[in-house]
Amino acid sequence: GPKVLQIPSHQIIDMGQMVTLNxxxxxxxxxxxxxxxxxxxxxxxxxxxxxxxxxxxxxxxKDQFSxxxxxxxxxxxKIQPTALEDSAVYFCASSFxxxxxxxxxxxxxxxxx
Amino acid sequence: xxxxxxxxxxVTVSEGxxxxxxxxxxxxxxxxxxxxxxxxxxxxxxxxxxxxxxPVVQGVNGFEAEFSKSNSSFHLRxxxVHWSDWAVYFCAVNYxxxxxxxxxxxxxSIKP
Numbered sequence: 001g002p003k004v005l006q007i008p009s010h011q012i013i014d015m016g017q018m019v020t021l022n023x024x025x026x027x028x029x030x031x032x033x034x035x036x037x038x039x040x041x042x043x044x045x046x047x048x049x050x051x052x053x054x055x056x057x058x059x060x061x062k063d064q065f066s067x068x069x070x071x072x073x074x075x076x077x078k079i080q081p082t083a084l085e086d087s088a089v090y091f092c093a094s095s096f097x098x099x100x101x102x103x104x105x106x107x108x109x110x111x112x113x
Numbered sequence: 114x115x116x117x118x119x120x121x122x123x124v125t126v127s128e129g130x131x132x133x134x135x136x137x138x139x140x141x142x143x144x145x146x147x148x149x150x151x152x153x154x155x156x157x158x159x160x161x162x163x164x165x166x167x168p169v170v171q172g173v174n175g176f177e178a179e180f181s182k183s184n185s186s187f188h189l190r191x192x193x194v195h196w197s198d199w200a201v202y203f204c205a206v207n208y209x210x211x212x213x214x215x216x217x218x219x220x221x222s223i224k225p
Contacts (some may be wrong), residue, residue, distance in 0.1 A: 001159070006135050042215045043157075043203065055210055091156060098211040099145055106156035 002026040006092050006105035014113055018080035021108045023092030025075055032075045033093040033102060034067065038061055043091060049075065050098070079110075087112045115140050115208050119216035126194055128225045134189040134219045135201055136178075136204030145207035146187045151218075152200045160202075163187060174198070196223045 005024040013019050027031055034046040047057040049067055064083070069075040075094075079086055089109045093102040116139045126132050138144055143165050149157040161172025168180040178189045187204060204216040 004156075007157075033211060042217045043213075044215070045212045048211050050210075056212060093211075095211055097219075098209075099207060100211075101147070101159055101162055102211060102213060103159070104149070104157040106154075 002038075002103045004092055004094055004103050004105035008108060008110050009106065010109045010111070012111045012113065013082060015084055016081045018078065019082055019110060021077040021079075021090050021092075021110070023075040023077075023094075023105060025092065025094030026096075026103055029094035029096050029103075031095045031098050032067075032069065033095075034077050035091040035093065035104075037089045037091065037107070039088070046077075046090075048098075058083075082110075082112045084112050086110060114206045115206065115214055117204050117214050117216040118207050119202075119204055119219050121219050122217065123220045123222065125222040125224060128196055129193050131196075132189075132191040132194045132221070134202050134204075136202070136216060137188065138183075138185055138187060138206050140206050140208070144187075146178075146180060147207070147213070148172065148176070148187075148189050149203045149205060150200045151203065157203065160189070161197070182203045194221075194223055196225070199223050 009024045032049040035043045037043045047061045048055045066078045089107040090106045091107045096101045118137045122146040148160040163180045171177050201218045201220050203218045205213040208214050
């Protein structure tokens with residue numbers, strides 16, 4: 001099936017540093033998403049993105065978070081500065097339409113020390 | 114409020130036995146429902162999806178699910194489990210603009 005690629009699979013950084021998580025969505029998809037999964041818990045919606053704009057963000061999407069997809073390339077999640085509580089697995093997803101199936105990447109495990 | 118509840122955190126079944134994983138949802142309107150599976154150290158993979166229509170939907174690897182509006186349920190079933198089905202299963206509802214609300218997940222273990 002369609003593949004969403006996430007790079008890197010694991011990132012370790014020091015608290016206060018900036019980190020950018022990269023996502024290569026399915027090529028013809030128009031809607032993009034980030035979800036956060038803390039170890040052992042359910043996945044939670046962070047943000048969705050369409051036509052170059054954030055459509056909706058949850059309360060987990062702190063001011064330190066930002067997303068963009070410059071020139072139709074990678075869809076990125078940037079955290080600046082990072083905090084200990086940002087340690088989690090971040091999943092990227094994409095869909096052709098907002099009510100269509102979301103296809104997820106394998107996740108990036110972010111460890112903030 | 115919209116929510117998804119998977120009441121069983123862990124389920125253990127014998128290989129070859131039948132399986133049912135429970136999912137209850139709370140949603141105003143007609144829901145779009147999904148079951149995803151997460152294998153160890155992998156991302157979510159879609160098992161099946163329900164769009165308004167036939168209440169029984171077929172998925173990959175012999176899985177099926179049945180939508181019940183009266184019971185607000187979307188239980189997942191399989192007639193005969195295989196050891197390769199060992200994974201975590203998530204039920205989800207598409208709330209708005211692709212915002213999925215997930216259940217807590219059910220960890221399935223298989224006894225040989």
